[in-house]
Amino acid sequence: MWTKENRARYDRSKLRYPSDLTDAEWGFVGPLIPPARRGGGKRRVNMREVINGLMYVLSTGCQWRAIPKDFPPKSTVYGYFDLWTYDGTLERIHHVLYVMCREAEGREASPTAAVIDSQSVKSAEKGGAISIPMAMTRARRSKARSDIFLSTL
Structure with missing residues (x-):
């Protein structure tokens, strides 16, 4: 429900882009990002900006080459997207956030029921x-x- 507290909580007008993560959101997502690999050079890219660039592409539907210049280079953002898709990091982040949302609403972590409509049953038969x-x-x-x-x- 849109109460004064909820409006303030979901207000994104003070962010650079509406798709950018707030500090609270980054507090949830940041620890889920895997550390840099051992043996390589030190990570020089800001991971929060990589996530912000990824969220920008996902929320606007823009092409990778159309990422604004204030994000890391498109090759960097896409490289992390590709790596995290391959190694399952994006699925793990999604799962952890999904469980947290369900538990915050007082539900069990995994759903215990499913809805099947008659059309699905017909096609399965x-x-x-x-x-x-x-x-x-x-x-x-x-x-x-x-x-x-x-x-x-």
Whole structure:
């Protein structure tokens, strides 16, 4: 509910971009970022700015090359995005935040119920698109294309 307390809590007008993390949000996300690898050089990039750049791309839908210049270079932001996707860091961050939100609402960490609509049940009974052998689909489609092509000559 939008009370005066909640409006102040969710106000993002004082941030550089609405997608930037607040100090409280960074307090949750920062510890979940893995440390720099051993044996390499010291990490010279500000990880909060990398996350802010990533959040900017995700919230605006802009292209990687259109990241504003006040974020780290696009290659750096994308490099961390690619690495964290590969090693599971983004999934771990999502899971930890998901559990924290559920527990803050007084719920169990993992849901215990699921909602299934009648349409899902119908498609599962028929087998859905997965049950159709792909080889048959391809053969039918290519035969149809060749018949159409020959009939137009």
